[in-house]
Amino acid sequence: MQRPCTAFKFHIMNLEQRIxxxxxxxxxxxFPNTTNHYDTLFGGTAMHMMDExxxxxxxxxxxxxxxxxxxxxxxxxxxxxxxxxxxxVGKVLHIGNTSLKVLVEIYVEEMYSFAREKAITGTFxxxxxxxxxxxxxxxxx
Numbered sequence: 758m759q760r761p762c763t764a765f766k767f768h769i770m771n772l773e774q775r776i777x778x779x780x781x782x783x784x785x786x787x788f789p790n791t792t793n794h795y796d797t798l799f800g801g802t803a804m805h806m807m808d809e810x811x812x813x814x815x816x817x818x819x820x821x822x823x824x825x826x827x828x829x830x831x832x833x834x835x836x837x838x839x840x841x842x843x844x845x846v847g848k849v850l851h852i853g854n855t856s857l858k859v860l861v862e863i864y865v866e867e868m869y870s871f872a873r874e875k876a877i878t879g880t881f882x883x884x885x886x887x888x889x890x891x892x893x894x895x896x897x898x
Contacts (some may be wrong), residue, residue, distance in 0.1 A: 814847030
């Protein structure tokens, strides 16, 4: 029995299914080498991780070369202490002609309890480009 081609399935799915399949979740432990003098995660390290998750989300959605053009807003609502686990969640928020916007949220969890809170939220905008670095449509017609 031959299995159906995954690429074919990808083209016949609707937009909502494509958005759902692009959602990206990454877990990391916060170790002392990623923290500042307050023993909390460096803001720049958090932004780096968020941009990476946003990039993966954008690429999984578009399946094209994607480049970051802006980080629109990042809210640091709760410090993230060393010795915790974080989950970064990337979701497609808006789809334009050649660009798309990705929401990234970071949740912090205590290692030895079920306590979990949203700590950081940010949005990132990406543009799809071709081999000549010229913008191309995110979605095919």
